[in-house]
């Protein structure tokens with residue numbers, strides 16, 4: 001029995017105490033308080049797979065337009081035109097439109113870029129006895145991939161990566177809102193605005209051009225396209241949604257496989273096992289472990305009521321470890337057979353970049369195994385990162 005087992009049940013997503021290993025407290029939430037209420041911060045939380053799944057499928061009752069990060073949810077809808085904060089019908093229209101920019105052709109081209117990029121980054125590290133798997137590799141891959149996806153020219157990619165990195169700067173006092181991240185975000189948005197405006201006049205074969213030019217015809221027969229501001233917001237959203245998450249996933253992969261060396265050896269011998277391993281890593285350590293919603297109607301659950309106009313946290317990271325959904329859920333198993341997990345969200349907000357993230361995970365691991373079939377993580381140098389939106393490691397030194 002650990003200290004966590006005997007304490008009164010209290011949880012909030014950013015409590016320092018649970019950052020290291022939140023799994024014991026999440027298990028207590030699932031078992032003892034499947035509908036949990038935090039009086040101090042006035043929010044409800046659901047942690048079982050079935051509840052997170054059901055809430056994700058009901059965007060009318062559990063809506064996103066008031067924000068999806070607990071600290072930012074207010075009684076009024078937020079004023080930010082990003083699809084992740086939209087409800088139907090606006091979300092439906094917007095998602096149909098931007099999905100057109102994720103064409104199979106563009107994804108296929110990107111796959112070649114991802115392999116070249118992973119190979120180049122890892123070749124540079126070959127010959128060293130140690131390096132930082134996240135700083136030197138895992139965090140670099142997604143920022144360059146998003147830049148390539150959008151159509152950022154190679155000479156601007158380092159600058160763009162710098163803005164994306166700094167936009168996630170955490171201040172010990174003020175968290176994610178601070179001058180470093182605001183300045184970086186401002187620089188990135190200005191760059192996006194100028195580049196997108198340029199593509200309106202000088203189209204190229206890239207996603208920037210698709211975003212400003214593509215059009216859909218609505219049910220009312222009206223053609224619609226994104227405004228310049230909407231296109232900037234979308235590019236900024238994928239810049240943030242598609243980088244930190246993938247960097248965390250790759251860090252979890254390096255750590256979890258080092259803790260399971262027999263399974264790592266199997267993967268090194270048979271790369272065909274890697275795609276299922278990526279799914280298992282996502283289930284086992286969700287890179288984005290909490291999603292929040294605003295509840296629009298009274299909801300009865302587990303003998304209690306979530307009143308309308310409440311904040312609700314869906315503990316996705318806990319859903320992945322729910323033994324009601326996954327036998328022996330705390331066991332990491334690259335051969336586990338399962339239909340779905342919730343680590344990319346579910347329902348209408350299901351991660352738009354899921355296919356890309358899976359491809360990045362697969363290729364990053366394939367290229368890693370080609371050069372480094374074994375490694376050992378130096379936990380003394382590892383630096384955990386737990387923000388309002390992601391959980392994982394920002395530094396993960398490995399000896400190879």
Ligand code: HEM
Pocket residue numbers: 064068083084085095237238241242243245246249286287288291292342343344345346348349350351352353354356357
């Ligand atoms: C391992 C990597 C990733 C994880 C774990 C992840 C996780 C998630 C989750 C949980 C959601 C749902 C949020 C909610 O319901 O409130 C989401 C949505 C989203 N993700 Fe990802 N994501 C990843 C990679 C990416 C990538 C690479 C991109 C972009 C290329 C991306 C773009 C988006 C977008 C645009 C949405 C909003 C979709 C909508 O509102 O309809 N994500 N992601």
